């Protein structure tokens with residue numbers, strides 16, 4: 001009987017890479033190939049003790065032990081990608097190492113060319129910009145709505161996309177970020193319909209929304225809403241290991257799969273980590289399993305619990321859907337009267353031992369994850385109540401430092417052209433009035449403060465307090 005249950009569970013959570021890796025571990029060969037630590041024997045003992053012998057025995061790359069290859073996808077890796085495509089509702093899924101960053105680079109390299117126009121939201125991640133520098137395509141910036149009370153970017157207005165498409169009849173791609181880092185959701189359905197009307201493919205950087213397809217209480221995934229390509233950072237909220245992500249091509253998309261595949265082949269490492277690939281396979285299987293479903297439901301109910309506690313507070317407020325923005329319930333952005341987000345973050349860390357996802361000028365971001373317990377949120381709520389009742393002072397403003405870039409860019413030169421122009425490094429104080437030679441986009445959130453070819457103004461200085469020198473065009 002026990003075996004029967006195990007068999008049933010096994011089919012339910014079929015994870016080909018995990019299974020192949022287990023087989024390789026249980027039937028070790030005499031190894032005369034990379035990785036040279038050879039199942040952990042050539043490793044600093046302190047490191048081995050720290051991460052465990054088994055982790056090193058499992059650390060291998062593709063081609064060996066019947067594990068398949070990443071590029072082109074073969075064997076268990078191919079099977080795992082196919083299962084992921086099915087789970088996310090895609091025609092084709094590519095597993096990514098080096099995060100969604102490499103997905104964005106491959107999209108730019110595979111689908112855009114020098115001089116082509118690409119509609120992009122200004123608060124995109126810097127990997128999108130790096131991609132455009134590589135390809136030489138010209139961004140046509142869309143400024144999303146500004147949520148000024150929260151110091152955040154909001155959603156992309158579909159009308160802004162349509163107006164740009166009307167004005168420029170040679171746009172090769174529309175590329176938006178959805179949701180924002182803080183969980184604000186755009187109307188992807190309308191944007192996708194507009195893109196179809198103008199026959200322009202839609203790419204959605206959904207790095208922060210990989211859970212959506214697995215629970216009806218979360219927003220609809222962009223694949224469901226008609227985007228051509230979607231990128232997901234499974235490692236951010238999906239439960240896979242750091243830097244593992246996925247890129248999906250939608251079922252009815254006319255985007256050429258080979259263009260993406262070719263770009264990924266050139267950009268990817270030629271020694272992919274099987275541990276990372278297995279963790280992607282495992283996270284997809286887990287999200288489909290009963291336990292994973294339970295944990296995701298719990299992440300949602302824990303978030304709701306915290307939100308109901310914040311609603312009881314006098315001086316702490318939260319960004320939520322009923323303010324007119326559509327948001328992902330699991331991303332809780334709060335702010336406290338009289339405290340900057342950075343100050344609130346340091347109070348939580350120093351006084352209460354709590355580390356949050358990120359903080360900016362106005363507030364901070366808390367993630368309710370599938371690995372969190374209700375007791376974590378009870379403790380967090382208790383601490384926030386204490387902060388709410390005590391008169392903490394803000395000392396952060398003394399630093400005159402800003403974190404969330406919200407400026408409208410003054411563009412003087414093409415991105416790629418400026419990036420590859422002659423440059424010099426000068427003192428920050430002398431940089432006002434010059435054109436930036438570098439991408440300045442601190443993480444988090446990885447949104448650009450300045451891009452090559454943009455005019456540096458006085459307004460940029462509070463964002464550049466950590467910089468003594470800046471690279472400018474000659």
Ligand SMILES: Cc1ncc(COP(=O)(O)O)c(C=O)c1O
Pocket residue numbers: 098099100101102124125127177181205207208233243245445446
């Ligand atoms: C919107 C967005 N896209 C892409 C990325 C890059 O993702 P990764 O860290 O998986 O490379 C990030 C990272 O924070 C992001 O916020």
